[in-house]
Amino acid sequence: MNGLAIRVLGDVEVTVDGEPIQVDTRKATALLAYLAVTGSTASRDHLSNLMWSELAADRARGALRRTLSVVRSALDGRWLEAETDRLRLKGPLWLDLEEADNARNSVIGHGHERESLCERCLEPLEQAASLYRGEFMEGFSLRDSPQFELWQLQEADRVRHQHTSTLRMLADAAALRKDYERAVAAARQRVNLSPLDEAAHRQLMLMLVWAGDRAGALRQYREAVRILDEELGVPPLPETSELEDRILCDDIPEPPGRPEEKPGSPPTVSDTPDRSAMVGRRLELTRLRALVEQGGGRVAAIVGNPGVGKTRLADELSGWASARSRSVARARTYEGESALPLVLVGEALRAALDQWESPPPLDGRAAAEASRLLPELASGDVPPATADPAGQSRFLDGVSRVLSTLLGEGGVLILDDLQWADSASVDLLAYLLRRPARFPICSVLIWRSNPAAAHPLRSVVEEQVDAGRGLVIDLQPLSHEEMRELAVRVHPEITDQANQQVAEGSGGNPLVALQYLRMLNPSTGELPEATSLRPEVTQARLRGVSQLARQVLAGASVIGRAFDPDDVRAASGRSDEETAAALDELMAADVLSEDDDGLIDFTHDLVRLEVREALSAVRRRLLHGRLADHLERKHRAGGVTLAGRIAHHLEEAGRLQEAAAYRLDAGDQARGVYAHQEAMTHYQAALAHGHPDLVRIRTAIADLQTLAGDYSAALDSYRIAASRATGAKLAEIEHRLGEINGRLGRWELADHHFQAATAGLDDPRRLIDLHIDWARMCRHMGDEPAARDKVATAVGLAEAATGTTPPMVAIMEGLFDEDTVAGESRVRRGLELARSTADSGAEATALTALALLARRRGELPTAIERTETALALVTRIGDRHRQATLHDLLADLFHETGEEEDAMEQLTQAVALFAEVGTGGLEPAIWKTTPW
Secondary structure (H helix, E strand, O other): OOOEEEEOEOOOEEEEOOEEOOOOOHHHHHHHHHHHHHOOOEEHHHHHHHHOOOOOHHHHHHHHHHHHHHHHHHOOOOOEEEOOOEEEEOOOEEEHHHHHHHHHHOOOOOOOOOOOOOHHHHHHHHHHHHOOOOOEOOOOOOOOOHHHHHHHHHHHHHHHHHHHHHHHHHHHHHHHOOOHHHHHHHHHHHHHHOOOOHHHHHHHHHHHHHOOOHHHHHHHHHHHHHHHHHHHOOOOOHHHHHHHHHHHOOOOOOOOOOOOOOOOOOOOOOOOOOOOOOOOOHHHHHHHHHHHHHOOOOEEEEEEOOOOOHHHHHHHHHHHHHHOOOOEEEEEOOOOOOOOOOHHHHHHHHHHHOOOOOOOOOOHHHHHHHOOOOHHHOOOOOOOOOOOHHHHHHHHHHHHHHHHHHHOOOOEEEEEOHHHOOHHHHHHHHHHHOOOOOOOOEEEEEEEOOOOOOOOOHHHHHHHHHOOOEEEEEOOOOOHHHHHHHHHHHOOOOOHHHHHHHHHHHOOOHHHHHHHHHOOEOOOOEOOHHHOOOOOOOOHHHOOOOHHHHHHHHHHHOOOOOEOHHHHHHHHOOOHHHHHHHHHHHHHOOOEEEOOOOOEEEOOHHHHHHHHHOOOHHHHHHHHHHHHHHHHHHHHHOOOOOHHHHHHHHHHOOOHHHHHHHHHHHHHHHHHOOOHHHHHHHHHHHHHOOOOOHHHHHHHHHHHHHHOOOHHHHHHHHHHHHOOOOHHHHHHHHHHHHHHHHHOOOHHHHHHHHHHHHHHOOOHHHHHHHHHHHHHHHHHOOOHHHHHHHHHHHHHHHHHHOOOOOHHHHHHHHHHOOOHHHHHHHHHHHHHHHHHOOOHHHHHHHHHHHHHHHHHOOOHHHHHHHHHHHHHHHHHHOOHHHHHHHHHHHHHHHHHOOOHHHHHHHHHHHHHHHHHOOOOOOOHHHHOOOOO
């Protein structure tokens, strides 16, 4: 390529007439890249500070001169234009970033709406994408130039965003041309660049399925599920899962057609939603409104503690001003940015400019000065900055005039979190506020109270107060009456006692009150006991207690329950004799007491809390660790189930990886006794602690969610597990996905998952279970031939594998036997097998089937008895959906026997249970007892 060519997309390359230039310093390359990318004239001071900020000003300018000499030599004296105090690259030159931007921008609006595409868009988008060889200035850095690295990082973010947008449009344009191979490639590049962007994953799924790779689209969904879970700990959005469901059911969205070409029209701006009424602050808001309406360069300061409502008050003012067609610009500072000069004022300028589609005419010199903070404002060469007072005055005046013009008459500038503002921004604001004639904007400044030191802008605002142009609002806590109003507005069901607790506990701070209100029980309107105001506990019982006794007592306090002497000895680390003596002393002091079983506990739990809270964090972790080790030894000795307690104490000791294994064991133990909620808590803790067997834990959680009837959550959990599973484990999850979709009446999806499961299972027992569940679904949807076929397959598998008949196989054979008597005999045989193998689920199914047969014969008392027995079993299992169906059956049976009161009670329970089941709106047919 002839002339000067600079590549910054990927490795940085600078060539002249096709040959790389020779420079002996990275800063020469950085200088060329910066001038080319910004495309503007830069002052020597700016470039010196950008690349040599660690040097004194004279040394930095010297380093710049030497670098310029290197650059001139490498460019043979061409392209670099250096005047007394400013530099720029003059054309013609070729920059890959500029070429990519031009190509991308050329597709916008040529004969169609701005956001549409057409086939003619493909070529320029291909060109733009091909120029992207990697990240912006990939692998290039100036470690001793933080200002340059900050610019490079910001530019890299912008370029990455632009490129992902290009890839999105490229994929869509290729799809319009039916070039699905290119569409898939572009969409895949987009996903690789932004792996957490679900829209990118959905686009790739669509392109794959349009390209005929349905399996690839489903694999991409699993990959999206895995990434979202690993990186964010969240399931996919509903629209992503819905797209997978549509692909599974071959309900694939139609590929795009050619867009209708018509002149573009501006986008519709949606109305701002109404804000809920603000509690309190009516007087403060009235004073602020009056200040704004007075016009001119007025200023208000809103000051108060964190959470007291400063920003909320400003929100209300902003909405009021906007509704009256006043321009409102808002900016804020952030913790950690106090070292970035004038970042706040730059954000204020940007906010003011962003209100305009096309900026109003600006004074050229003022815009040039303000463009030092916001380069978009520059329309020509930016004059060099000077250190003299006149230069500073021109800069300050330019910023003032540009802000005033952009906000217009009656404009409002709101600046928040000024406690973190950089000193340069504070100085500039002080300059503007003291010159209302030059800056006729109403400014609202917000900062946190600091009793130790007044904010530097406070005195400036108070000067304006004295001149009749200012207002200081020191926000105080809300009154008890206002807090009560807030609580009732958030939770109308709150009790008077809880309302009083909120008012007292929050101290009138709205943010704290809202935290309290989040803990409110919506059904009772009460707060948990832990949030109650805890009364002071007398220290009298501990007066005179020996140091040894206090050490033993500290060990006892972390146990958290009644304990035996061996437990407290292990926790405290004292000997047997010392522990015995200390316990005697503490019981004599009425601090501890012993029950009839020889277990020891605190006389009042508040005493335990007092002792435990007095411990240092290090001491507490040590005691929990000792106790965990002691309980582990007990656990390994057998005879006791301590996994949950061990996990708790390991967590308190900070040993989370060890705790994860015990949480999993505790979950399995809880699930084994049908304590499903406790099992769920343990599994989720194991997951949070980083247990490596994610597939097993996610599957266990999904199984429990299925039993609870929370089908939406169960589907998400199974999908996350499936994204990591392979082989037989993946097939088992497909089986479960099929079962849930069958419960939901989504037959086609269920059938797909059952088919996928058969391909990965080789264990005959699991294949038998699969075909039985498949048969039940087919029977429920009315496909008797398919159901019989699945049962026959299960029978064949059972005979080939074991020569015995599993309970569910016998039951299903009986249900399909055309000879009613023989069929009932088979079901009874299945019931006996289920009881002999302790298969509660199969037993409940057999009893349900026998109840229906008895009902058919008119033997209603027998049908009721069998249904009640089945209901007791499924209640023990915890299957909420099956509980609801059996209550529904009982309601019918009682109605048929004329026992209307009992029938209504059963129906009420059935409806209540179905209301709890997360089915997404079951059809009435799903209530049928048949499939169970």
